[in-house]
Amino acid sequence: MKDSLTIKFSQCVYEANPLYSMDALEAAERGILDYVASCFAASEEEGVKNLLNLVEVEGGIARSPVIGQHKKVSTKQAALLNGFIGHALDYDDVHSDVRGHPSTVILPVLFSLHAVNPTITGARLIASYIVGVEVMARLGEGIGKTHYEKGWHNTGTLGVIAAAVAGSYLLQYEVKDIAKVIGFAATQASGLRMQFGTETKPLHAGLAAQSAIQAVQFVQHQINGSENGLDGPYGFFEVYGNGVDFASPFILSNWGDRWRITNPGLWFKRYPFCSAATHASDATYRLKEKYQINPREIEAIRVIYPPGGDAALIHKEPSNGEQGRFSVEYIIASILLDYDLTIDHFQPKTIGSDIRELMGKIHREYDATISPSMISYPKGRFTIIQILKNKQVSWSERVDAPKGSFANPLTRSEVEEKLEQCVKDRRLAYKIKKSISAIKEEGVSPLLTLL
Amino acid sequence: MKDSLTIKFSQCVYEANPLYSMDALEAAERGILDYVASCFAASEEEGVKNLLNLVEVEGGIARSPVIGQHKKVSTKQAALLNGFIGHALDYDDVHSDVRGHPSTVILPVLFSLHAVNPTITGARLIASYIVGVEVMARLGEGIGKTHYEKGWHNTGTLGVIAAAVAGSYLLQYEVKDIAKVIGFAATQASGLRMQFGTETKPLHAGLAAQSAIQAVQFVQHQINGSENGLDGPYGFFEVYGNGVDFASPFILSNWGDRWRITNPGLWFKRYPFCSAATHASDATYRLKEKYQINPREIEAIRVIYPPGGDAALIHKEPSNGEQGRFSVEYIIASILLDYDLTIDHFQPKTIGSDIRELMGKIHREYDATISPSMISYPKGRFTIIQILKNKQVSWSERVDAPKGSFANPLTRSEVEEKLEQCVKDRRLAYKIKKSISAIKEEGVSPLLTLL
Numbered sequence: 001m002k003d004s005l006t007i008k009f010s011q012c013v014y015e016a017n018p019l020y021s022m023d024a025l026e027a028a029e030r031g032i033l034d035y036v037a038s039c040f041a042a043s044e045e046e047g048v049k050n051l052l053n054l055v056e057v058e059g060g061i062a063r064s065p066v067i068g069q070h071k072k073v074s075t076k077q078a079a080l081l082n083g084f085i086g087h088a089l090d091y092d093d094v095h096s097d098v099r100g101h102p103s104t105v106i107l108p109v110l111f112s113l114h115a116v117n118p119t120i121t122g123a124r125l126i127a128s129y130i131v132g133v134e135v136m137a138r139l140g141e142g143i144g145k146t147h148y149e150k151g152w153h154n155t156g157t158l159g160v161i162a163a164a165v166a167g168s169y170l171l172q173y174e175v176k177d178i179a180k181v182i183g184f185a186a187t188q189a190s191g192l193r194m195q196f197g198t199e200t201k202p203l204h205a206g207l208a209a210q211s212a213i214q215a216v217q218f219v220q221h222q223i224n225g226s227e228n229g230l231d232g233p234y235g236f237f238e239v240y241g242n243g244v245d246f247a248s249p250f251i252l253s254n255w256g257d258r259w260r261i262t263n264p265g266l267w268f269k270r271y272p273f274c275s276a277a278t279h280a281s282d283a284t285y286r287l288k289e290k291y292q293i294n295p296r297e298i299e300a301i302r303v304i305y306p307p308g309g310d311a312a313l314i315h316k317e318p319s320n321g322e323q324g325r326f327s328v329e330y331i332i333a334s335i336l337l338d339y340d341l342t343i344d345h346f347q348p349k350t351i352g353s354d355i356r357e358l359m360g361k362i363h364r365e366y367d368a369t370i371s372p373s374m375i376s377y378p379k380g381r382f383t384i385i386q387i388l389k390n391k392q393v394s395w396s397e398r399v400d401a402p403k404g405s406f407a408n409p410l411t412r413s414e415v416e417e418k419l420e421q422c423v424k425d426r427r428l429a430y431k432i433k434k435s436i437s438a439i440k441e442e443g444v445s446p447l448l449t450l451l
Numbered sequence: 452m453k454d455s456l457t458i459k460f461s462q463c464v465y466e467a468n469p470l471y472s473m474d475a476l477e478a479a480e481r482g483i484l485d486y487v488a489s490c491f492a493a494s495e496e497e498g499v500k501n502l503l504n505l506v507e508v509e510g511g512i513a514r515s516p517v518i519g520q521h522k523k524v525s526t527k528q529a530a531l532l533n534g535f536i537g538h539a540l541d542y543d544d545v546h547s548d549v550r551g552h553p554s555t556v557i558l559p560v561l562f563s564l565h566a567v568n569p570t571i572t573g574a575r576l577i578a579s580y581i582v583g584v585e586v587m588a589r590l591g592e593g594i595g596k597t598h599y600e601k602g603w604h605n606t607g608t609l610g611v612i613a614a615a616v617a618g619s620y621l622l623q624y625e626v627k628d629i630a631k632v633i634g635f636a637a638t639q640a641s642g643l644r645m646q647f648g649t650e651t652k653p654l655h656a657g658l659a660a661q662s663a664i665q666a667v668q669f670v671q672h673q674i675n676g677s678e679n680g681l682d683g684p685y686g687f688f689e690v691y692g693n694g695v696d697f698a699s700p701f702i703l704s705n706w707g708d709r710w711r712i713t714n715p716g717l718w719f720k721r722y723p724f725c726s727a728a729t730h731a732s733d734a735t736y737r738l739k740e741k742y743q744i745n746p747r748e749i750e751a752i753r754v755i756y757p758p759g760g761d762a763a764l765i766h767k768e769p770s771n772g773e774q775g776r777f778s779v780e781y782i783i784a785s786i787l788l789d790y791d792l793t794i795d796h797f798q799p800k801t802i803g804s805d806i807r808e809l810m811g812k813i814h815r816e817y818d819a820t821i822s823p824s825m826i827s828y829p830k831g832r833f834t835i836i837q838i839l840k841n842k843q844v845s846w847s848e849r850v851d852a853p854k855g856s857f858a859n860p861l862t863r864s865e866v867e868e869k870l871e872q873c874v875k876d877r878r879l880a881y882k883i884k885k886s887i888s889a890i891k892e893e894g895v896s897p898l899l900t901l902l
Contacts, residue, residue: 047674054672058525061510074509151685156638187607187651188658190641193685199675200638207639207665214658221505223498224650224799234602234644234765314685348675 004228005237005244005251010178012255013165018130019123024259025440026412027266028126031133032436033415034093034268035086035103036067036451041272041343041422042088043068047199051084051206064115065451075112079213082108083206087155089343090202090325091272096264096378096405097137098158099148101205103266105159106132108209109167111451113216114444120170122439130261132166137260142247147240148193149311156191156204157240163212168219176227177219183229184215186236196314197323264377268410268418270403271341273325276312278402279383280328284335287385287397295336297389301362303328304384306372310364317359322348332385333358377405455679456688456695456702461629463706464616469581470574475710476891477863478717479577482584483887484866485544485719486537486554487518487902492723492794492873493539494519498650502535502657515566516902526563530664533559534657538606540794541653541776542723547715547829547856548588549609550599552656554717556610557583559660560618562902564667565895571621573890581712583617588711593698598691599644600762607642607655608691614663619670627678628670634680635666637687647765648774715828719861719869721854722792724776727763729853730834731779735786738836738848746787748840752813754779755835757823761815768810773799783836784809828856 003011018024042048052069060074066081073081086092086104095102110128114120139158148154164185168178188211191204218225230236230244230251237247267275280303287293303310315327324330325346333355339345351359372380382400386393401407410418416433423429428450435447454462469475493499503520511525517532524532537543537555546553561579565571590609599605615636619629639662642655669676681687681695681702688698718726731754738744754761766778775781776797784806790796802810823831828851838846852858861869867884874880879901886898 050672050674054668054674057512057668058527059510059512060525061508074511076509151690183646184651187604187643187646187655188641190639192638192680192687192690194680194683194687195634195638195677196685198677200635200669200677203669203674203676204638217505217508218651218654221501223501223505223654225654226646226649226651229643229645232645234647236643236645239602239643 004231005248006179006182006228006230007175009230009251010175010182012252013131013135013169013178014175016131016134016169016255017127018134018256018259019127021259021262023262024130025126027261028129029436029439030268030412030415031093031103031129031261031266032107032439033419033433034266035107036432036436037415037419037422038089038092038104039067039082039085040424041091042085045088047088048081048085051081055081064112065448067451075116076210076213078112078115079108079209080206082111083209084202087202087205089272089346090274091269091343093266093268094275095133095137095140095260095266097260098140098154099378100140100154100158102133102136102159102162104205105155105163105208105212106136106166108206109163109212110170111448112213113167113170115448117171118445120444122441122443124170125444126440128166128170130259131169132162133261133266134259135165136162138251141250142237143241144246146242149308151193152240153191153193153195153201153204156208157189159205159208160189160211160215161185163209164215167212167216171216173219179227179229180219180225181215183226184218185212186229188215189236189240193314196312197326264406265409267377267406268404268415270410270418272343272346273331273341274312276310277328277331278404279381279399280385281331281335281341282402283383283385283397283399284332287387287395288335291395293336293387293395295358298336298358298361298387299391300388301332302365302386302388303332303362304365304367304370304386306370306380306382307366307368309381309383316364318351320348320350321346324351328364329359329362330355332362373400375407376400377402377407455682456699457630457633457679457681458626460681460702461626461633463703464582464586464620464629465626467582467585467620467706468578469585469707469710470578472710472713474713475581476577478712479580480887480890481719481863481866482544482554482580482712482717483558483890484870484884485717486558487883487887488866488870488873489540489543489555490518490533490536491875492542493536496539498539499532499536502532506532515563516899518902526567527661527664529563529566530559530660531657533562534660535653538653538656540723540797541725542720542794544717544719545726546584546588546591546711546717548711549591549605550829551591551605551609553584553587553610553613555656556606556614556659556663557587557617559657560614560663561621562899563664564618564621566899568622569896571895573892573894575621576895577891579617579621581710582620583613584712584717585710586616587613589702592701593688594692595697597693600759602644603691604642604644604646604652604655607659608640610656610659611640611662611666612636614660615666618663618667622667624670630678630680631670631676632666634677635669636663637680639666640687640691644765647763648769648777715857716860718828718857719855719866721861721869723794723797724782724792725763727761728779728782729855730832730850731836732782732786732792733853734834734836734848734850735783738838738846739786742846744787744838744846746809749787749809749812749838750842751839752783753816753837753839754783754813755816755818755821755837757821757831757833758817758819760832760834767815769802771799771801772797775802779815780810780813781806783813824851826858827851828853828858
């Protein structure tokens with residue numbers, strides 16, 4: 001019998017050896033820095049306290065740290081919490097092949113599993129993270145654009161599989177066991193975009209991480225499952241995507257030629273809102289830098305996207321700052337009115353009348369005739385902002401590659417700055433930074449004890 | 452703003468008052484008897500021990516009983532285990548509107564929540580169970596036939612919502628909170644049919660029950676989520692089904708006119724295999740009763756279904772007895788060769804050459820021109836068995852309403868017999884039987900202490 005796609009994929013994972021790539025290693029360290037920063041930024045969030053309470057009522061053997069909370073909980077619970085915490089402010093990394101958030105699902109699983117398997121080396125953990133991002137990016141390409149457009153939240157649906165595969169690579173599972181883990185993860189894949197703009201969006205990351213831990217544990221405890229979870233008429237790619245034939249080349253071809261954690265790479269955020277609004281915020285900041293713009297003179301603002309480029313920005317008339325994370329209108333108006341785009345600005349609080357009024361002048365348009373630049377990120381994306389005065393376009397700015405993305409990345413020191421801002425305690429931030437730089441040599445335990 | 456379908460649905464649930472119906476009450480008691488019987492039948496299963504081990508490694512505050520295991524575990528863990536255990540042998544009830552297994556998802560959730568809320572009355576628990584089955588049946592109609600045909604396992608995808616709604620009815624949640632629970636459950640809905648024929652099929656029931664507990668707990672702990680989870684372009688019915696307009700009439704119309712737990716009712720099984728093979732097994736037993744059939748004389752066997760009627764029977768050439776639960780070929784051949792259809796016969800053991808040889812003579816056919824009988828169950832289903840000798844049909848039998856179904860139900864005493872067979876310990880079986888009959892008057896705790 002011919003091997004299934006699931007088995008062939010598992011073989012690629014089993015044989016993966018990404019640590020010869022210094023770029024991939026460096027990208028992984030930056031990814032861990034950024035993820036930990038995003039977690040600490042959310043440490044005071046009400047939702048984090050609430051979810052921690054929920055978990056504590058359930059009890060469990062305390063083994064894995066809850067990041068930024070000075071607590072330990074059980075392996076599964078830590079995955080749930082750390083997935084939620086990392087994504088709580090939408091401040092964590094994005095990957096354009098994924099169309100979602102890889103690190104906040106993969107790293108909680110690796111940290112949880114490492115906490116109960118402390119002899120695993122730092123090198124193995126970093127390699128597992130690189131493999132996890134690779135898997136999630138390939139799944140994103142293999143599932144096709146329609147998956148997200150239909151209403152799935154890729155962070156949940158693809159994240160559970162990628163994180164489970166990363167976990168089984170961490171534990172050095174054999175090919176058939178990796179294949180089973182994929183099946184266990186695929187049959188738990190979920191997350192609907194109708195939850196965007198609520199706390200349940202970041203909860204999807206936690207739920208996916210928790211389900212990934214389960215998938216790994218089912219194999220550990222000899223639960224029996226399919227080795228062909230991605231295949232066949234009732235398998236993952238057929239039910240959630242465009243079928244196995246469409247997916248196969250994306251999943252299998254050229255393993256090791258380039259690692260997707262470096263190219264197109266993780267996209268780190270400077271501000272805590274949905275990445276699809278980043279082109280617009282960069283453009284607006286540039287306009288403000290270049291020109292004297294009096295908000296009262298503005299008659300209208302056009303925001304021009306390629307068709308579908310604003311799909312994630314589901315709130316045109318947000319009713320509070322939390323929904324504002326998914327509203328390009330809220331973000332542009334806030335910048336023009338001199339509000340700082342702090343974490344506090346994107347909380348579930350009422351929106352002021354000044355912002356509301358300016359939002360009313362902002363309209364989205366779509367233009368399929370404009371060619372995106374070669375460096376556009378995500379591929380094919382751009383945003384043009386046109387501000388109208390006296391019935392004419394007075395000021396205009398276009399962004400194809402926003403700050404943080406592949407062609408315009410955050411430097412390591414900029415990511416380290418983000419960490420310092422988020423951790424607040426300077427000594428702790430310094431120690432975390434050092435322990436992340438030393439993971440490969442000194443292992444993961446020193447970092448985990450700091451979280 | 453007009454209320455969403457999710458809110459209207461939640462209103463119907465909130466106002467539901469099924470206990471005036473003596474039929475519904477009686478059906479619920481039979482359902483509990485049959486579910487508990489199915490759990491005890493599986494108490495020696497290897498998979499049950501394995502899953503229990505997995506849970507014990509995780510730890511947790513022991514509060515809810517694991518049925519048939521003399522153990523307690525945490526609320527979520529008990530839901531996972533009891534969902535799995537009830538469905539482990541595919542011996543539990545089915546509902547034709549659901550095209551799946553309601554009790555093994557709903558009852559574990561109700562039992563778990565009752566264990567931590569022991570003041571809830573028996574009447575409320577029974578009403579919650581009736582409401583849960585009602586919700587799952589309506590979801591089954593509202594999601595449409597294509598959902599299952601596409602590859603979803605309705606027990607998982609619909610079960611999580613139904614069980615979560617039953618749990619919030621048990622705890623007397625308000626309308627808006629029921630709506631939130633629906634959203635939390637819908638965004639966790641999963642389960643792929645590619646896992647049929649493995650232990651992961653019953654695991655879907657456990658995972659759905661566990662996710663339902665989470666959905667209920669998220670509201671208890673003030674996690675914020677959408678109140679419109681079934682609605683909109685990225686909501687449940689659009690992503691998993693045929694949209695909200697298709698679903699609405701099934702979800703909302705005529706609440707209380709009839710309770711779906713009585714009509715079309717729960718279908719209880721006499722044998723531990725997939726219900727879609729029951730028509731065929733009944734027909735084969737009748738043929739054996741009526742005629743002297745020598746298996747060696749058989750040239751060929753035709754199994755005639757309406758188109759799609761055998762969709763659940765995914766194994767035409769099963770490689771072991773466990774896959775045989777989903778193989779009409781394995782079941783017919785076993786009956787004709789005088790094997791008893793015991794639990795042991797459907798274990799992951801190699802299939803004997805005699806069965807294998809006879810299976811090779813069995814072929815499925817589909818005939819859309821045959822009208823199903825009015826009493827067919829599930830609606831539109833029938834199976835005809837034709838045995839050929841000397842190139843002619845020598846013996847033929849047709850079944851539209853198999854034993855256990857609405858027009859041909861298992862009596863209460865037949866269900867009680869099943870319980871006695873499964874529990875083995877006669878004194879315990881007697882006590883369980885009595886405590887189920889007395890739930891409404893004496894509450895649920897006496898039953899839970901026996902499990």
